[in-house]
Structures are given as C-alpha cells and as structure tokens.
Amino acid sequence: MLEITNLACSRGDRQLFEGLNFSLEPGSLLYVEGRNGTGKSTLLRTICGLFLADGGEILWNGESPQSLAEDYTKEVVYLGHHNGIKDDLTGLENLRISTVLDGDDVTEGQIWDALKKMGLKGFEDLPTKVLSQGQKRRVALARLLLNSSKLWILDEPFTALDVAAVDLLQAVIAEHINSGGMVVLTTHQEVALTSGQIQRLELGKKKKKNA
C-alpha cells in the first residue's frame, strides 16, 4: 500500500503543489489529472524516488522508500516520457537487459512472447532506432508484461500509440489491477476497468475526488 501525506514539491522557485494526501491500496488505479505544468510528472517522479520532495512523507507498506532502498525499487516500475530503451540495441536485447537489471527471472521465450503480444512480431531482431515512435513505445511497454513489480507508475503511457495498442495497454493495466497491482498514471484517455477502485487526483486545483 502506498501512502502519501502532506507532500510538497517545487521546481526552481515555483511551488507545484503542497499538502497533497492520498493512499493507494492493492487493486486500485490513480489518475493524476491537471493542466500542463501543474506537476503531474514531478509527482510521479517523486513517488518513484527520482525527485526529492520539499516536504511530506511517502510510505510504502508503512516504511519510507529510503529505508527500503532496493526493496522499494523492486516493487516499482516507472515509465516516463523517455522510453528508456537503447536505440542501438534490438527490442529483444533491450528487454533482456532491463529484466536482468530488474532482477526478474525471465526466459528468452517469455521475452519473445511479450514482444509478440505487443504486436512487434517480426521486429524483435531489429535495432530500435529503425522502429517508429509508436513501436518504440511498444517495446518499452513490453517491460510491463515481464515485470513482477506491484506498483506501476506510468507517465502518459498512451502517447504515440495507435488505437489497437491503446486497447491492448488498457487490457494490460486492467489485468494488473485485477491481480492486486497498483497503477498511478497520467493520461487524457480513460482506461476501461472491469473491477478495482479508481481514484482521481486533480493537480492545480488542490482537491481530491473519489469515484
């Protein structure tokens, strides 16, 4: 379970948000909404520990990420604006490296399956620099299929994806939620969920609604 109390962040001299509170239980999804520049990405980066908050507390199962260190990063997958894949390597190699680094025990076959499921059949062995923007995004998203982490932090995961891929990703997210995972995401698209709890957090207006 992820708990955020009284979180405050600023960039430069500008206060992005303060007094932010929410908690996320297994099997629930949090939409972070807000206009451009209201701190959505910063919030996401703060949760995964890439950005240092000015104040407030982040707790994962009652403990702070700093004290959990590697036990926390194991539970978190972050996908930001950058795809985090190497252009010179093939999709296959990219995924192999990221799964090894994530400490997940994944077989070669599972990587092939994940790429196939993301609609990249026939592109597995090509350097990702020859792939299109959307295809690169798919490679990055294939990581989600191979990961055993509980908390997914996705910053605009639907950008550059076509309709089919958006549907696919929605299904993947729904499945993760159903199996007790947690997702925090920023997006302008709705994810059709069959079960689980959906929360909304609107930045820039300092209020929270539960749906």
Add this chain to the structure above:
Amino acid sequence: MRDLTLAMRRRTDVLTTLFFFIIVVSLFPLGAGTEKMILMKIAPGVAWVAALLASMLALERLFASDFADGTLEQLLLTPQPLFILVLGKIFAHWLLTGLPLVFIAPLVGLQYYLPDDAVLTMMLALLLGTPVLSLIGAIGAALTLGLRGGGILLSLLILPLYIPIMIYGAGVVSASATGATDLQAYFSILSGFLILALILSPIATAAALRISVE
C-alpha cells in the same frame, strides 16, 4: 550484468579514442624534430598528456546518452545497488578507453627511442593509472550531466584532479628511462590512488547521478 552494460557501448568510440592517442603522440616527434635526447626526455610526459586527453574525450558520453534516452532513470530505479552499476559502467569505459592505451604504449616507445625497460614500466604505469582516470572522470561526467557546455566544464573540473596521476605516472617512466631500478615507491603511490578512487568514486558518482537526474 556488467557485460550487458558493456555491450551497450558503440564500437566506433573505442577506435576514436585510440587513434586520437596515437595521433597526438605522433605529432610531437614531427613537431619537435627527431633528436633522440629530446624525444626520450619528453616521451613520458607526452604519452601521459595524450592518455589524459584521450580518456577525457569519451567521458562526456559515459552517461550522456543514457541520460538522453531515459535509460539512466531506469538504471537508478533498478533493484541493484547503484554503486555496483556505476562501477560496471566505469569498468566498461576503462576497458574501451584505458586498456587499449596500455597495449598501444610500445608504439609510443618506438617513436621516442625508449629503452625496453621503460616501455614495460610505462605499460604498467598506464595499467594502474588509466582506471583512476576513468574513475575520477566519472564523477565529473555525472556532475556535468545535462548542463549546456558540460564538456568544457568537465575538462576544467577533471583535468586538475588528473595532475597527481600524471606526475607519478610520467615520473616512473622517466626514472626507468634514466636507468633507475627501484621503482617500487612510484607504483605503490599509483596503486594507492587506484584503491582510493575505486572505493570513493562510485559513491560520489552515484550521488552525483541522483542529483543530475532530478
């Protein structure tokens, strides 16, 4: 795991550094004339200055491309100790920029009329010294990550720190070329630098990376 990081590097980078070193080293005999005494005297200094510059050349790219495509963020978020990851990256950098210089050293010796003993000494000194260059350089590379004009800042930051290694590295070669036999002290100091850098640099680099990514 470290081998994987290694595979991520592009091959052309290695050759660039190597040829840079060879060309810089070759320029001096062409410019300073081929007088044996002069060349023998300046050889250690020239070789080390060239080694410093060659190692600088590739430093900027140590973290920059990872930073640009987001893989650095992912590295920070992996459940692996950052210390080890950073050490792996530095080791890869050294394998590709430092180690080739060690093997090319006899070529320098040939151009500068160095005696065989001195060439061996130079190879050993480079073997001990170049990892230190990579280790110290990594701190600078991490600190200047994402800054505009980071390359120049990096040189200003790092080159002064390279000076001690160059002094002792070149010193030992000079001593050996003039026939001194007791070189133990020089090598002890170089090894000392290496051990110190090996322990402290990855910690400092890891901390600097966290700041830079923020």
